[in-house]
Structure formats: C-alpha cells, structure tokens
Amino acid sequence: MTNLIDIPLATASQILPLHILLPLLLAIICFLVKSSSIVKWLSIATGILHLLFALVLVSLAVSQNGAVFTYSIGGWDAPLGISLILNAFSAIVLLMTATISLAITIYSGHYFKDVEQARRFWPLWWLLNTALCGIFLSGDLFNLYVMLELMGLSGVSLIAINKSQSAIKAAYQYLLVGLFGSLLFLFGVALIYREYGLLDLSMLAATAQGSLLTKCALGFMSLGLILKTALYPLHFWLPDAHASAPAPVSAALSALVLKGTFYILFMLWFSVLTPATTFLGASIIGAFGAIAILWGSVKAFTTDKLKLLVAYSTVAQVGYLFILFPLMYQYPTKTLGAAAYFIVAHACAKAAMFMAVGNIQRVAGHDDIKRLSGIASHMPLSIFIFAIAGVSLMGLPPSGGFIAKWIMFESALETKQWWWIIFLVVGGLLSASYLFRVLNLAFTTPTVEHQVHVSSSAEGGLLSALVLAVITIVIGLNAMWILDIIDIGLVTSTLGTDK
Amino acid sequence: MWINLMFDCLLVVLILVLATGALFSTNVFTGIVLFISLGLAVTIAWIRLNAIDVAIAEVTIGAGLTGALFLGAWKRLEIKKRLQHSINITETKND
Amino acid sequence: MINAHDSTSLKNRYVFIIIMAISMLAGCVIYALLQTPAPQNIMYDLVQANIQQSGVTNPVTAILLNFRAYDTLLEFAVFFCVSIASLPYLDAGVSDSSDLETQDAPLFSLVKVLAPLTILLAGYMLWVGSFKPGGAFQAGALLAGCGLLLTLSNVGVTRMNGFWWRSIFSMSLIFFILVIGFSYLHSHTFLMYPTTLSGRLILFVEFAATFSIAATLYLCYLSVRGKVSQGAHRAS
Amino acid sequence: MQAELYSVCGVILFALGLIAFLVKSGVFHKVLALNVMGIGVFMLLLATSAFYPNAIDPLTHGMVLTGIVVAVAGSALALNLATQIDLPLQSDEMK
Numbered sequence: 001m002t003n004l005i006d007i008p009l010a011t012a013s014q015i016l017p018l019h020i021l022l023p024l025l026l027a028i029i030c031f032l033v034k035s036s037s038i039v040k041w042l043s044i045a046t047g048i049l050h051l052l053f054a055l056v057l058v059s060l061a062v063s064q065n066g067a068v069f070t071y072s073i074g075g076w077d078a079p080l081g082i083s084l085i086l087n088a089f090s091a092i093v094l095l096m097t098a099t100i101s102l103a104i105t106i107y108s109g110h111y112f113k114d115v116e117q118a119r120r121f122w123p124l125w126w127l128l129n130t131a132l133c134g135i136f137l138s139g140d141l142f143n144l145y146v147m148l149e150l151m152g153l154s155g156v157s158l159i160a161i162n163k164s165q166s167a168i169k170a171a172y173q174y175l176l177v178g179l180f181g182s183l184l185f186l187f188g189v190a191l192i193y194r195e196y197g198l199l200d201l202s203m204l205a206a207t208a209q210g211s212l213l214t215k216c217a218l219g220f221m222s223l224g225l226i227l228k229t230a231l232y233p234l235h236f237w238l239p240d241a242h243a244s245a246p247a248p249v250s251a252a253l254s255a256l257v258l259k260g261t262f263y264i265l266f267m268l269w270f271s272v273l274t275p276a277t278t279f280l281g282a283s284i285i286g287a288f289g290a291i292a293i294l295w296g297s298v299k300a301f302t303t304d305k306l307k308l309l310v311a312y313s314t315v316a317q318v319g320y321l322f323i324l325f326p327l328m329y330q331y332p333t334k335t336l337g338a339a340a341y342f343i344v345a346h347a348c349a350k351a352a353m354f355m356a357v358g359n360i361q362r363v364a365g366h367d368d369i370k371r372l373s374g375i376a377s378h379m380p381l382s383i384f385i386f387a388i389a390g391v392s393l394m395g396l397p398p399s400g401g402f403i404a405k406w407i408m409f410e411s412a413l414e415t416k417q418w419w420w421i422i423f424l425v426v427g428g429l430l431s432a433s434y435l436f437r438v439l440n441l442a443f444t445t446p447t448v449e450h451q452v453h454v455s456s457s458a459e460g461g462l463l464s465a466l467v468l469a470v471i472t473i474v475i476g477l478n479a480m481w482i483l484d485i486i487d488i489g490l491v492t493s494t495l496g497t498d499k
Numbered sequence: 500m501w502i503n504l505m506f507d508c509l510l511v512v513l514i515l516v517l518a519t520g521a522l523f524s525t526n527v528f529t530g531i532v533l534f535i536s537l538g539l540a541v542t543i544a545w546i547r548l549n550a551i552d553v554a555i556a557e558v559t560i561g562a563g564l565t566g567a568l569f570l571g572a573w574k575r576l577e578i579k580k581r582l583q584h585s586i587n588i589t590e591t592k593n594d
Numbered sequence: 595m596i597n598a599h600d601s602t603s604l605k606n607r608y609v610f611i612i613i614m615a616i617s618m619l620a621g622c623v624i625y626a627l628l629q630t631p632a633p634q635n636i637m638y639d640l641v642q643a644n645i646q647q648s649g650v651t652n653p654v655t656a657i658l659l660n661f662r663a664y665d666t667l668l669e670f671a672v673f674f675c676v677s678i679a680s681l682p683y684l685d686a687g688v689s690d691s692s693d694l695e696t697q698d699a700p701l702f703s704l705v706k707v708l709a710p711l712t713i714l715l716a717g718y719m720l721w722v723g724s725f726k727p728g729g730a731f732q733a734g735a736l737l738a739g740c741g742l743l744l745t746l747s748n749v750g751v752t753r754m755n756g757f758w759w760r761s762i763f764s765m766s767l768i769f770f771i772l773v774i775g776f777s778y779l780h781s782h783t784f785l786m787y788p789t790t791l792s793g794r795l796i797l798f799v800e801f802a803a804t805f806s807i808a809a810t811l812y813l814c815y816l817s818v819r820g821k822v823s824q825g826a827h828r829a830s
Numbered sequence: 831m832q833a834e835l836y837s838v839c840g841v842i843l844f845a846l847g848l849i850a851f852l853v854k855s856g857v858f859h860k861v862l863a864l865n866v867m868g869i870g871v872f873m874l875l876l877a878t879s880a881f882y883p884n885a886i887d888p889l890t891h892g893m894v895l896t897g898i899v900v901a902v903a904g905s906a907l908a909l910n911l912a913t914q915i916d917l918p919l920q921s922d923e924m925k
Binding site for chain 2: 876
C-alpha cells in the first residue's frame with residue numbers, strides 16, 4: 001500500500017475533498033445571493049471547474065496504472081477518522097456525474113423562468129451534487145448513511161419546488177420511501193458495527209465474514225437500497241416522483257440519484273461484504289430485475305403521458321442493472337466493465353431524454369403523447385435528441401447501450417446463465433416498441449385541431465442535452481476507452497476498495 | 500446488580516408498551532402524546548447506558564422538539580379539516 | 595357488500611402476512627445477535643490515545659468535531675437543506691384563531707422568566723460541551739425551545755426570508771468552511787486543525803452551529819404549524 | 831447482560847416501527863413509525879458500546895447524536911410537506 005502513495009498521487013489526492021467542498025460552498029452562495037444571473041453564471045463556471053477536477057483525477061488514475069486514491073480526512077487514519085476512496089470504477093462514475101451535472105446546470109439556466117423557483121432550485125441542486133460526489137468518494141459506512149439522507153432530502157425538496165399539489169404529493173411519498181430506505185440501511189450499519197466494531201469500508205472488506213449477522217445486515221442494507229433504486233416490486237414511488245418534478249430535476253433523479261444508491265449496493269455486494277453474498281441472493285435480485293424489464297416496458301407502452309413513459313423506461317432500465325448481479329457474482333472481471341458502461345450510457349441517455357421531453361412539455365404546454373403528433377417538424381432538435389437517446393436505451397449498435405448489453409451477453413454465455421439473454425433481447429425489443437410509438441407519432445402530420453404552436457427560440461437550452469446524446473454514441477464508437485480504465489483498475493486492486 | 504437488571508427489564512417493558520401504544524393507537528393525538536412519553540422513557544434508557552450526551556439531545560430534540568412539531572402539525576391539520584368541513588357544508592347548501 | 599367484505603379480509607390477510615414475516619425476520623436477527631460475541635473495542639483506545647491532540651476533553655465532542663468532523667459538516671448540510679426546503683412554506687398557513695397559543699398574563703410572565711433562563715442554559719451547554727456532556731446540538735435545541743416558548747406566547751418573528759435570517763441558517767456551514775480554509779493554510783490537509791488552536795476553532799464552529807440549528811428547528815416548527823391568521827386563507 | 835437486553839429491545843422496537851410503517855396509513859402514524867424505527871437503531875448502537883461499561887465507545891454516541899438530528903430534519907420535512915397536501919389525506923396510498 002505504501003509504495004503506491006508516491007508524491008504526485010498524494011498531491012492529486014488533495015483534489016478529492018474539493019469535490020465535496022466546491023458544491024457545498026456554491027450551495028451557500030446560491031442561497032445568500034439574490035441575483036439569479038450571477039448565480040447562474042457562477043454555477044456554470046463551477047460545473048466546468050468540477051468537470052476539470054474529475055478529468056484530472058481520471059487521467060491521473062490512468063497514468064498511475066489505476067492506483068487507488070485514498071485520503072484520510074483531518075489526518076486521522078481509517079478506524080478513527082473517515083477516509084475518501086477513489087478507484088477506477090468510481091472515478092468513471094464521478095466523471096460521469098460531473099459531466100451530467102454540468103449539462104443539467106446549463107439546461108436549468110434556460111429552464112427556470114420563474115425567479116422564485118430558480119432561487120430555490122440552485123442551492124438544493126448543489127447540495128444534491130455534494131451528496132452524489134460524497135457517495136462516490138466515501139469510504140465509511142456511516143458517512144454513506146449521512147450522504148444518503150442528504151441526497152434523499154435534497155431530492156425531495158427539488159421535486160417540491162414548484163409547489164403544485166401533485167408535486168408535493170409525489171415529494172411526500174418519495175420522502176417517506178427515502179427515509180424508510182435510509183433507516184433500513186442504518187439498521188444494517190448498526191448490525192455491522194455490532195459485529196465488527198468498524199465502519200471503514202476497506203477495513204471491513206478485509207475482516208468481513210459470512211456469518212449470519214453479516215448476512216442479516218447485508219439483507220437489510222440491500223433492501224433499503226433496492227427500495228431507493230426502485231427495483232420492480234418496490235418501484236411504485238418512482239413514476240410519480242420522476243414525472244411530476246421539473247425536467248432538470250427528473251433528469252438528475254433518473255440519471256444520477258438512482259446510480260448513487262445502486263453504486264453503494266454494488267460496492268457492498270462485490271467489494272465490501274462479499275463473503276456474506278450468495279449466488280441464490282444474486283439470482284433472486286437478477287430475477288426481479290428481469291421482471292422489472294418486462295413490467296416497466298409494458299407500463300411505458302401503455303401510458304399516455306410522455307414524461308411517465310420516460311419514467312417507466314427508467315424502471316425497465318434499472319432492471320438491467322440488477323441482472324448484472326448474478327453475472328457479476330460468477331464473472332466479476334468482465335461484468336464490471338458492463339456495469340460501468342451501462343451506468344454511464346443509461347445516465348447520459350436518460351438525462352438527455354428527460355431534458356428533451358421537458359422542453360417538449362414546456363413548449364407544447366402538455367405531454368399527452370396522442371396530442372403530440374407532428375411535433376418533429378416544430379421541434380426537430382428535441383425529437384432528434386430523444387431518438388438518439390432512445391437508440392442507446394434500445395441497445396442498437398453505435399451506442400453505449402449496445403456495448404453494455406454486448407458485454408452482458410458475453411458474460412451470460414461465459415457463465416452459462418443463458419436465460420438472462422432472453423430478457424436482454426425481449427427488453428430491447430419492448431423498449432424499441434415504446435420508443436417508436438412516440439417517434440412514429442412525432443413524424444405524422446397532425447390533424448388541424450392538434451396543431452402545436454412553437455416560438456422560434458424554443459430549443460435554445462438543448463445544446464447540453466445534445467452533447468449528452470452525442471456522448472452516448474461516442475462511448476459506443478470508442479468502446480475501449482472506459483473498458484481500458486476498468487481493466488487498469490483491476491490490475492492493481494480487486495474490484496472496489498483496496499485491501 | 501440484581502436490582503439494576505430488574506430496573507432495566509422494567510424500563511424495556513415500559514418502552515415497548517409505550518412504543519406499541521404510540522404506533523397502534525387509533526387516535527392520532529394519543530399516539531403523539533405516547534410518543535413524547537416514549538422519548539422520555541428512552542432518555543432514561545440512554546442514561547442507563549451511560550450516554551449522557553445522547554440523553555440530553557434526546558430529551559430536547561427527540562422528545563421535545565419532535566413532539567412540538569407533531570403537535571403543531573396535528574393542530575394545523577385539525578383546523579384544516581374543520582375548514583374543509585365547513586366549506587363542504589356551505590357548498591352542499593348552495594347546491 | 596360482499597366485495598367490501600372481501601377487500602377487508604384481503605387486507606387483514608395482507609396485514610397478517612406482514613406481521614408474520616417481520617416477526618420472523620426480527621427473530622432471526624435477535625438469534626444472530628445473541629450468537630455474536632461482543633465486538634473488539636478498538637475505538638475506545640484510539641480515542642483515548644488521540645484525545646490530547648483533539649483540543650477538547652469530552653470524547654463525544656472530539657468525535658463529532660474533530661475525528662469525524664466530516665460527518666458533522668454534512669449533517670449541517672442536511673439541516674441547511676431542510677431550512678431551504680421549509681422557507682417557502684413559512685407563509686402558507688390555513689390556521690384560524692388558535693387556542694394552542696394564548697395571550698393570558700400568567701403564561702406570558704412565566705415565559706418572560708423562562709426565556710432568558712433557557713438562553714443562559716443554552717450558552718452553558720455550548721461552553722460545557724468541550725469537557726463534559728453537552729455541545730452544539732443540545733444548545734441549539736434549547737435555543738429553539740426558547741423560540742418556541744416565545745411563539746406560544748405570541749411574540750413572533752417575521753420575515754425569515756430576509757438576508758440576515760438566511761445568513762443565520764447558513765452560518766454553521768460558512769463558519770465551518772472558514773475554519774476548514776484557515777486550518778488548510780496551516781496543515782495542508784482537509785479538516786486538520788492546527789493543534790494549538792483546535793480547541794478554540796471547535797468552539798467557534800459550535801458557536802455558529804448552535805445558532806443555525808436553533809434557527810432551523812424554529813423555522814421547521816413555524817412552517818409546520820403554519821401562519822396564524824384569523825381565518826384568512828381557506829383551503830382550496 | 832444489560833447490553834444484550836437493550837439490543838434485543840432495539841431490534842423489537844425497529845420491528846414494531848417496521849410493521850406500523852407498512853400496515854398503518856395516515857401521515858402521523860407513518861412519521862411516528864419512522865421515528866420509532868430510528869430509536870430502535872439508536873438503542874442497538876448504544877447497547878453495542880455497553881458491552882464495555884468501563885471503556886465506553888464514544889463513536890456510537892457520536893453516531894446516535896448525528897442520527898437523532900438527521901431524524902428530526904427528516905420528520906420536520908415530512909410533516910411540512912404533509913401539511914401542504916390538501917385533504918383528504920387518506921388518499922395517499924403507500925404499500
């Protein structure tokens with residue numbers, strides 16, 4: 001361990017706490033400063049700075065052969081203090097978070113016309129960013145709980161910023177689910193602490209055993225996190241919450257917040273409490289994931305509202321993430337790449353899609369799919385983004401979604417779990433059918449009474465969404481890029497945290 | 500030693516009874532009041548467990564302020580219900 | 595009629611299944627707990643070994659504001675988040691004349707005595723936190739309780755949206771970040787206080803945190819309770 | 831013995847809260863159930879440090895203090911949102 005920490009790495013580690021401090025500082029400034037234009041430009045500048053930091057970290061991680069960055073906060077080493085950890089996997093997720101949050105920041109600058117809403121949005125948005133970066137960097141179980149609460153509460157407040165009854169109801173339900181999930185997680189943390197007297201993840205990874213208490217703890221934590229990640233039977237809160245939030249918030253919730261909870265779950269299963277996991281448990285989770293794909297797709301196909309359609313598509317896509325579990329259990333080296341790919345591809349595609357849909361909804365004044373026929377001629381850019389993001393969600397060739405599914409195919413064949421392939425294929429077909437339903441309507445000529453009137457400047461804020469949509473294609477064309485980083489990371493450390 | 504253990508047992512039973520009462524009472528107000536008393540009982544438990552800091556925080560924040568929040572919200576919803584009720588009555592009269 | 599009966603019996607069955615499942619789960623956890631030996635107690639020794647450098651002698655304060663100050667920073671962020679979320683609801687009230695609040699003289703004179711006492715107690719709590727049980731959270735809660743007492747006797751505070759109130763809500767974080775910046779200049783490490791000053795810096799952060807926590811808790815109460823106006827607003 | 835007693839009590843409190851959260855409807859009972867679950871977890875944590883009465887682990891106390899404060903923040907936000915919802919409140923369908 002000591003030979004890894006040479007001088008450039010130690011200096012580079014200094015960037016880690018900045019990922020948390022920077023958004024936190026900006027949240028305070030946004031809360032205190034009244035002028036919304038200052039806040040907007042400052043936010044965009046910080047977003048760029050944040051992205052640069054993340055880029056520096058990833059390039060350092062690559063150039064140092066996938067070294068694991070650790071940083072003991074306050075100089076207190078692990079069991080006493082809290083340490084931040086960054087490995088190749090979390091570096092990629094962090095870079096993705098920085099990119100998407102910059103895109104959403106730029107988009108929100110255009111989106112919020114109401115000054116009151118904008119003033120409430122910015123501080124909460126930066127708090128959400130703090131929590132997300134904190135989750136991807138955290139190396140401590142209790143710290144993860146606090147981060148989860150911060151993420152949950154800021155997410156809830158963001159849903160409720162437009163004060164409409166439906167938004168408040170959705171926010172209330174989301175809050176109850178969030179608090180309940182965090183408490184289940186905290187119960188698991190308490191059980192772990194009861195058994196090992198430790199909270200630090202890398203130390204736990206070294207000492208954890210497969211005893212009954214650890215299994216119980218992992219079960220409770222998984223249950224809480226699965227509830228927050230909205231896997232099939234526990235997804236009931238997601239469509240309302242994601243559909244009634246303002247578009248930038250829906251984008252953030254779908255693209256980033258779900259990934260935050262999934263990341264914790266994934267890390268707990270495959271790098272911290274691995275001795276307590278069983279193939280049966282992983283398969284059960286995978287089975288629910290498979291049902292989620294079918295159920296979410298069918299619901300997306302039958303719904304009338306465009307935003308609900310995208311929200312149900314999230315339910316389906318979350319299913320794929322959980323199918324990774326049984327594959328990961330048997331063939332971790334390969335599946336880790338699929339996980340990283342899937343997370344990045346889905347996050348970029350879903351964020352772009354929600355932004356495009358938000359734009360359509362705002363310009364057309366509604367999001368009834370039936371009344372949107374012919375929208376493509378009025379808002380070509382929005383539909384274009386929707387289509388590109390859709391390509392990635394379906395898993396068609398030149399996209400990140402395709403690569404992710406391809407690797408999942410391979411590892412399913414390799415581990416002789418061919419039955420998951422059926423769900424991958426059927427899920428792809430189903431998502432194609434519900435997405436083409438929208439695209440088909442968008443290109444038909446509308447009847448006279450359903451004409452949509454659009455002002456010329458309707459698509460100004462979509463540039464960032466376009467960039468995200470292009471990213472989903474670029475990572476598909478340049479498949480080796482993310483996989484290389486993951487492979488480099490695998491050489492020096494086992495999966496998640498260093499041991 | 501033996502007396503201490505007896506006391507702990509009694510306290511645990513009291514806490515469980517109060518919790519059951521608070522959670523499964525049909526009347527909301529009773530539930531809130533029982534919850535506040537649960538907070539006080541738990542405070543004693545924290546003292547028994549040598550956690551004085553936590554006991555102070557529990558009695559001020561856990562029992563006191565959470566209780567005040569619950570009572571405030573309860574009061575507000577009662578008033579809201581009354582208003583709603585009167586509106587409903589006037590509406591039916593108008594019809 | 596049959597339908598309604600069916601749905602209640604279905605609900606009863608559902609409730610029964612939930613209760614059975616959770617009881618079994620709890621039984622399993624309790625069995626596992628009783629099987630597990632007590633954990634090794636490394637934390638106590640570690641804290642005892644390092645408490646000299648932490649600047650305070652109360653181990654809990656040392657944990658909260660030095661060893662694991664990062665958690666506390668984020669906890670202040672949680673509070674900050676709640677205050678941002680609660681502010682817009684401050685004026686949206688439907689209360690009519692309320693009987694929880696009174697204007698009768700005995701209560702008011704009691705409050706006049708109690709309020710300064712609570713403030714004094716809060717100050718003591720804050721100061722004592724560095725070597726005995728106590729600290730910012732407890733002091734903040736006491737201060738908020740004082741605010742609550744004042745509200746109950748109709749001594750209200752207005753315009754919590756103003757700049758000064760907003761800076762009080764964010765005060766804990768601002769002071770904390772100032773301290774972080776200051777100590778970074780000394781030690782070049784995130785959240786590592788200079789040893790000679792750490793006691794004072796911790797007190798500084800706790801001082802700010804007390805006000806923020808009190809203000810936020812008070813704000814929570816006010817926004818939950820709603821604005822007291824004489825039957826002005828009606829639920830739509 | 832004391833530590834075991836309180837940890838069992840903590841688990842039972844957590845289970846009671848869990849049942850009430852899933853079974854009961856209505857704002858107050860849901861939030862009360864969350865609070866009781868929280869108390870259960872805190873008791874479990876503090877009981878862990880009671881295994882060594884002469885060498886109390888302050889980390890659990892710190893965690894519980896943080897937990898209490900976060901729980902209050904969550905309940906306050908929940909009650910705040912709940913009071914903003916127009917009646918009838920019974921229509922909120924949670925599993």
